[in-house]
Amino acid sequence: MTTLFISDLHLDGERPAITDLFGRFLEEEARGADALYILGDLFEAWVGDDDPSDVGAFVADRLAALARAGTPTYFIRGNRDFLLGSEYAKRARMRILNDPAVVMLEGAPAVLMHGDTLCTDDVAYQAFRTQTRDxxxxxxxxxxxxxARLAFAQQARAASKAHQSGLKNEGLMEAITDVAKATVDATMSRFGIPRLIHGHTHRPKVHDEAHGTRIVLGDWYEQGSVLRVDGERADLSALA
Structure with missing residues (x-):
């Protein structure tokens, strides 16, 4: 049996094709899997479980159907949907995990994270994160x-784009918005577990680190990205 990992779908009403792709993924490949783990940024923005968006309703319905079919879903909050709460999780029949979380995969432990806490060189973002997690x-x-909450989310997205644009102009985008090696080493050393899986950076790759293997999930802006773990095999590939 296969365990599936995805992250950074950034679903919203402006990209209906990706929402449809996610729906097909849940109805086809995800059915029959051991479990589905969503490691943050399922939505482009989330301002509370009372948000009546069509995308939110669609996702909750499809995830609930997946759970009824026998595949459990686990969710770690991301930097875009950190306000997703227990009410929505109940509707979607998914379980919210702490960030980081340790899970067992085929009898061996793995550390799961969204990944934003590894990007410690982005000081401005980390300050914003500390404020908004209070x-x-x-x-x-x-x-x-x-x-008012929707307006704030729109302003925050604009501020994020401006921040990233400034980093690009200074030639710092690649370095600042990626993980900090020292933080990765310290995190993996602290857990003592040789497998770390995360998203956030939108740089899908399997890395050999000093303390084990780090797998970075891809985003769903242009296509899907799925990590399939089956026994000792871990396959990270695109989903069209």
Missing amino acids: PKWQAQFLAQPLA
Whole structure:
């Protein structure tokens, strides 16, 4: 049996083809799998479980159907959907895991993360992350009207694009937005587990690190990206 890993789908109403591709993936390949792990950024933005978007409803329905068919789904929050909560998870019949999380794959442990905490050279982002993960900040944000939260999300996306544009102009985009090697080494050493799987950087690749193997999942902007783990075999490939 195969365990599937995906991340960084960034689903929203502006890219319906990718949402449809995800739907087909859930109805076809994901059915019959041991489990499906979604390692963050399932949605382009998530401002609360009361968001009435058609995409959110579609995904919840398809994931719930997958669970009824016998394939459990596990989710780690990303930097775009860190506000996804228990109410939506219940609708989608998926279990939210801590970041990082340790799971057993074919009798061996693996560390799962979204991956943004590994990018410690991006100081501006890490400061924003610290602020928005504070429970008090989240409670205050979620208490605002839906329209205000949606406006904030739009502003945050614009600010993120501006930040990345500035890094590109300075020639720092590749280095700053990728993982920091020292942080990867420290993380893998701390867990003492020789397999780390994460997303976030949109740089799909299998890396040989000092403390084991690090597998980076790809994004779903132009096509799908799936990691299939079956026994000792781990296949990372595109999904069209």
